[in-house]
Amino acid sequence: MNLKKLTPGQEINANFAIIKVEEKRANNGKLYKTVELTNLTGIIGGKIWEEAFATAPLESGKVFQISAKVDSYHDILSLNISQAYLIEEEFENYISPRPTLVFDIETAGKNFDELSQWDQDYLLNNLEKQNENKKEAKERTGLYPLYGQIVSIGMFNPESQKGMVYLLGDKKLKPAKDNFIYQTFKTEKELLQAFWDIILKYERYVTYNGSSFDFPFLILRSALHKVKVPIEINNRQDTFVDLMYKIKTGSRGFKLEALCRFFGLENPKEVGISGMYVAKLYQKGKVQEIADYVARDAEATSQLYLLWKKYMAGKIII
Numbered sequence: 451m452n453l454k455k456l457t458p459g460q461e462i463n464a465n466f467a468i469i470k471v472e473e474k475r476a477n478n479g480k481l482y483k484t485v486e487l488t489n490l491t492g493i494i495g496g497k498i499w500e501e502a503f504a505t506a507p508l509e510s511g512k513v514f515q516i517s518a519k520v521d522s523y524h525d526i527l528s529l530n531i532s533q534a535y536l537i538e539e540e541f542e543n544y545i546s547p548r549p550t551l552v553f554d555i556e557t558a559g560k561n562f563d564e565l566s567q568w569d570q571d572y573l574l575n576n577l578e579k580q581n582e583n584k585k586e587a588k589e590r591t592g593l594y595p596l597y598g599q600i601v602s603i604g605m606f607n608p609e610s611q612k613g614m615v616y617l618l619g620d621k622k623l624k625p626a627k628d629n630f631i632y633q634t635f636k637t638e639k640e641l642l643q644a645f646w647d648i649i650l651k652y653e654r655y656v657t658y659n660g661s662s663f664d665f666p667f668l669i670l671r672s673a674l675h676k677v678k679v680p681i682e683i684n685n686r687q688d689t690f691v692d693l694m695y696k697i698k699t700g701s702r703g704f705k706l707e708a709l710c711r712f713f714g715l716e717n718p719k720e721v722g723i724s725g726m727y728v729a730k731l732y733q734k735g736k737v738q739e740i741a742d743y744v745a746r747d748a749e750a751t752s753q754l755y756l757l758w759k760k761y762m763a764g765k766i767i768i
Contacts, residue, residue: 453492458522462529465489465537466516467544469766471508483508485531487516488768490546496529497521506534511766513539548768551652552606552752555664556744558729559591559598573597592729593663595670599638601732603645604744606752608656614648615745616641619737626742627749634737639675642668646680656755658706659694688767693754697762706750715753718746 451464469486476482485496485508496518498506508514508531515537518529562570577594578587592598599618606613613630617623618641623632635641645668649655657664665683672679683690694703710717723731723743731739759767 451489451491453489453494453527456494456520456527458520458527460520461518462520463515463517465513465539465544467513467541468508468510469493469768471510485529487529488546489544492546493548493768494527494529496531498531502532506531507536508534509536511541513537513541513544545768547609548653549651550608550654550656550755551649552608552656552748552755553660553664554604554657554744554747554751555600555667556602556604556728556740556747557592557595557598557667558601558732559594562588562591565591565597569597589726589729595667595674598667598729600641600667600671601638601728602737602740602744603641604746604748605648606745606748608752608756613745613748615741615748616644617737617741617744618732621737623738623741626745630745632741632745638671639677642672642675642677646672646677650680654689654691656691656693656751658751658754659692659703661690661692661695665690691755691758693751693758696758697754706747706754709754710750713754713757715757716746716750718743718750 451462456462466487466489469488472484474482474484481500481503483498483503485498487494487496496516498508506516513536514534516529516531517533518531521528521530562573565573573591573594574584574587578590581587581590601618603616604613605615611629613627615625615630615632617632617634618636618638619634620636621634623634625632633644635644669679669683694706697709698704707717707719709715723739728740728743731737
C-alpha cells in the first residue's frame, strides 16, 4: 500500500504499524481516537469513531490489518478506520525512518556604533532592557535578525552520520572531520537559498532552541532578501523537534553544553569557542574555526536527539 498514491474516498485494506493512539472527545461529546500509522511508504493519520472502538482495538507498537476509507481535510489525507485485526508481524518491518535533518545556525551582528541612534536605543532599552551590563548588551547585536546576519549553518543527518556546513566566505576550507563537507557562499542570500533547498529533502527538523532562535532568525533574514520559505513551521507529528523544550525541568531549559557533559557526549564548546564568540571570529576572518564549531554543534545535537528519541520521548518516534 503506497500512501503517496491514496485518493479521497478510496477504500483500503492493508497492514500498518501503529505509532500512537489517543482518545479524545468531540465538541458534541462524541468519543473518538486519533491514530498515527506507518508502513514503508510513509506516515498517515487516522481516526476511529466511538462506534468502531470494538471492531478496531488498535494499540501502539503493534501491527494491525486495517480496513478504512480515505478522507481529505484541507488537502491532508487521513484514514477513517472501521475495522482492525492484530497480526503477528515485527513492528520494525513496517518502519521507514523519516528523513531527518539536525541543524544549527551561527550569526554575527553589526558593531553597535554602526547602528543608527534609533536602533541603538531600541536595542538597549527594548531588546536588551533586562540586561544591566550595557557593554555586554552592545555586543549582542548578533542575537537579533534586525542587526545580525547568518554566517554559518551546520547540518547533520543522524541516519547516515554525515554532515555539511554552509558558510559565508570565499576561502576553500578543509573539514575537521571526514564525515563533513564544507561549502562557502559569497552572500547571505545565496546561503539561505541553498539551505531551504536542502530542507525540502527532509521531513523532520531537529534543533536546540530552534523554535525561539534558529527558525525565526532564518525566516526574517530570508524575507529581507526576498527568499521564499518553502515549508510551514509547525509541530504536527513531531516534524519540528526542539530539544531544548523536549528536555527541561519545569520552565527551565538547559544549555546544550550542560547536557553534553551530563550524558558524556562530545561537547562542541570544549575547545573554547561558543556562539557568543562567532561574531569576533567572523570579523577577524577566522571562518575555519566557525565552520569547525558549527559542525561540532550540529553533530552533538544529533547525538542528543538519538538519546531523546530512544529513551526520553515516551512514545514511538519514527
